[in-house]
Amino acid sequence: MKVCSRSDLETLRAKGLSTLYPSRLKVSVGMATCGLATGAAAVYDTLRDEALQRELDLMLVATGCLGYCQQEPLVEVRMPGRDRVLYARMTADRARELIAALAEGNLPTEGALAIIPEEKEPPAGSKPAGGLPRLNELPFYARQRKIILRNCGLIDPTSIEEYIAQGGYEAMAHALLDLTPEQVIDEVLRAGLRGRGGAGFPTGRKWQVCHDAPGQPKYVICNGDEGDPGAYMDRTVLESDPHSVIEGLTIAGYAIGAHEGYIYVRDEYPLAVERVTQAVARAQELGLLGENILESGFDFNITIVRGAGAFVCGEETALISSIEGGLGEPRPKPPFPAISGLWGKPTVINNVKTLATVPVIINRGAGWYAAIGTENNAGTVVFSLVGRVANTGLVEVPLGLTLREMIEGIGGGGLNGKAVKAVQTGGPSGGCLPARLFDLPISYETLTQAGSIMGSGGMVVMDENTCMVDVARYFIGFTMAESCGKCTPCREGTHYMYEILTRIVEGKGTPEDLDLLEEVARWVKMASLCGLGQTAPNPVLSTLRYFHDEYEAHVEEKRCPAGVCRALIRLAIVPDLCNGCGLCRRECPAGAISGEKKKPHTINPELCTRCRICYDVCPVGAIEIVR
Amino acid sequence: MPLIPQPPPPAGGALLARLHAINAEYGYLPEEELRRAAEELGVPLSQVYSAATFYAAFSFQPRGRHTIHVCLGTACYIRGGEKLLEKLESTLGVRPGETTDDRAFTVETVHCVGSCSMSPVMRVDGDTYGRLRADLLPRILRKYREQEAGGVSDEGM
Amino acid sequence: MINLTVNEQPVTVPEGTTILQAVRAAGVELPTLCFHEGLAPYGACRLCMVSIAAPRHALVASCAYPVEEGLAVETNSPEAVSARRLALEFLLSRCPQSEVIQEMAAQEGVTASRFGTPPPERAEELCVLCGLCVRVCREAIGAAAIGFIGRGMERRVGTPFDIQAATCIGCGACAEICPTKAIKIEDRGNKRILHTWHTTVELHKCPQCGKLFAPEPMAFLGEMFPEIEEQWALCPECRRARTAQQWVEQRFTSPA
Ligand SMILES: Cc1cc2nc3c(=O)[nH]c(=O)nc-3n(C[C@H](O)[C@H](O)[C@H](O)COP(=O)(O)O)c2cc1C
Ligand code: SF4
Ligand code: SF4
Ligand code: SF4
Ligand code: FES
């Protein structure tokens, strides 16, 4: 079938609705990368086998990521006419029980997290099963507003029909059939959408420049390189709702007059590559990509490029060079890609989330979008809330929420009830902000002023067990390894900063080292060629600013307050607490622990590498870190 | 315009795609294949070699039958990814980038596989394992050893 | 024409000029390492950084930045001076043996580096990774015999697999353009040995028709790259077929 008109879209929509809301039992398993990492595949297989064995008629589907990764594997059950129930932390055993219950016609409440109210006319008088909370009432979801993640975890990412059933490709049809490119640009401009890749440049303005730039052909590129190590927003969108990105990219192409688009996907995301490839092929098959889309006269094709493991390729000029077959080496700007990009032609490059937002803006209008968030910071942002926080997951909130509402409200505070010390946003380009700044509202400007950046959405929470000097060294180690090596400040400067920080964590630092570190950091920030070098010092500068006491403890007292830096700590077993179970002895990778069964064990400091594995495994907490 | 005329550039993304294909087929990039790629794509060999040595995804050494990627991305680092690596190093007797003598495992580190909410994380071939602890590793390794021995393991994590 | 000021002195230059060219037109000196008139701007060494005070504040690499109307350029602002000094101090610690770097650093008042010395295996390092050799070989000659290998601190220049480069024509442009004399070339009999590139070339193979002939100066190359005039030439027949004029025209009409 070829989709030639809006009524053809309606046909697909009906088909999508029939699988989204079937008239028989439906069980969905979250099978994005996170779900798979915690055993979703085994759960899926068990559900299938068990249902087969019990001859239970059910529709079993793999969906994407709902965002509440802390509770993965997540399984959602929909009985026709009843609210959907979401089960958390599913295991193969519990999957078996679930099928048994379902076979009896029961919807068990045990192990259920919440219900998802049926948007499709819930039957009058239906009550949430077993007094369970609604999903959007859970503290994790209450402050969230899903625009970018609107379909993630709700639809089958391999079904274009389900995407269409949720209103997908309507915006593209509207843009191509009813709007001029100028009107599309104007809508995006008035919506106040800013780039979600990190820098927050107004998307409409970028499109306008490229639209006006002389030169043909033009190109649009979706930046799915997501290099921030510790963040996975873009992966989720690409895996769980690939068509939203394809639709956004096509609209962008129409707006600027490009007929060729690229989606550049990070190499470490094989499932995202697979999903996007499949989605593009499907859209092509249906004529939603290709020649004369919806008989509008507009042609558009998409090529998928898989990255190859280089953080710097997230930088737009490096990404372009990488597509051209060169090194991922940035070049000086100006000229900006909107004027001279791929093959020297005008090129728009946008982040995954930016593009996924575009269809919603076209559908609901600039005014609707601009009213979300705050002045100059319109709309929503997605954060991957991870690290030492109780609720990890993917969170979408309106701009303007405070860090505290984010970390304590949605995140539920520190891991195991520990006090949160700092939060890191923006990955290797960002900074560490102390808890006392948590009342700052989240916006591009406030985070930059505080010494961090918004970035693409990485948010790593740190507590008293995190050493800020070690964190600074970690990030500089990362940027040093990822520096392309082209320009002097970034190549030589990150290397030298790493040397100084290594001296400090080894207890060999001097007070002069701190001054030198700051001097070099400022220079690298000021003099580097591309954004990688220009932002690489942020983790160092922000920790020097907010956690100077920790640096001083390392340098002056040769002490690591967090008990992390190996050269400055020692591990010891408290004989009175040790029951001689021997677990630590078995797990110690250095063979440093000895002792007889049921007698207190001891650690040989000569052999101990201070990896702290024993500290983690001791069931009775008999091992202490001596700082 | 250089003095020596140049062939037209390859299609967008073609060189990377070719390098991926070679790396997937052999587990590394053999010299002969790189020369052939340069010839067939009309790209200077120096450019192919530059790209091959620039990107972390490509290797010049043959690998073991299974590749283990221990994640040292920020989230995993903060939650103890290094401990997994250290345990793996001592269990298998190899350092990152090395392959065990029986060629069963190559150990590598990676900066994030996008499962940060499950940190610390490790990936073996295509399978990702989340919420790990050092003492859970032997079981995972055993699963791959058993697979090799022809036995089927149903030990889903 | 574009009007700007360099250290408060007004200069007028054609559109498309770089700040560096404007600075030099104003008679002000600025050190550079990775810049060459005949090649596309690269912006890597960061020696040529200047402050622009208006219309906005920024520190930019002058060699790669096109002039704008009303620009106020300062070559000696505190930021520009310190950026230059630190770059030279780091290059000095990378290549302590390079006389060129020693001299450039001394000009800026840097005589010693606080940032240590290279590891033993790179103690003799002369290459500052300016990329001129790689770019001249590719952009101007078209042989693309050498390239960058690796990234970050591991980055270096070399031939594929560190063996004889099949496409090297032995022109010597790389060695001539190298600001720090890091590339070792030697003529021995009818052979040219490019030690740094593990490559030996017979003198002299015409890159167009492949015929061997004696090298002789070539006028048009001399205009563009005076330093390699004596090193490279097409054989007489091929040269006739493709005159200097043609080449110069091509260079200026097609986007680099
Ligand atoms: C070192 C570095 C890494 C970057 N990584 C990414 C990335 O992974 N994803 C992304 O969208 N933008 C990244 N950017 C920003 C891009 O250069 C570019 O600004 C962005 O893709 C533009 O899209 P937007 O306007 O939609 O944000 C990176 C920039 C730098 C300097
Ligand atoms: S700042 Fe770093 S990554 Fe960017 S060009 Fe310079 S060396 Fe390369
Ligand atoms: S694990 Fe704990 S209790 Fe057991 S031997 Fe070790 S220290 Fe003692
Ligand atoms: S060898 Fe010379 S020309 Fe080539 S990069 Fe090094 S310093 Fe520059
Ligand atoms: S992958 Fe499913 S909630 Fe994150």
Ligand code: FES
């Ligand atoms: S930091 Fe390890 S998966 Fe992202």
Ligand code: FES
């Ligand atoms: S001369 Fe300008 S950066 Fe090297």
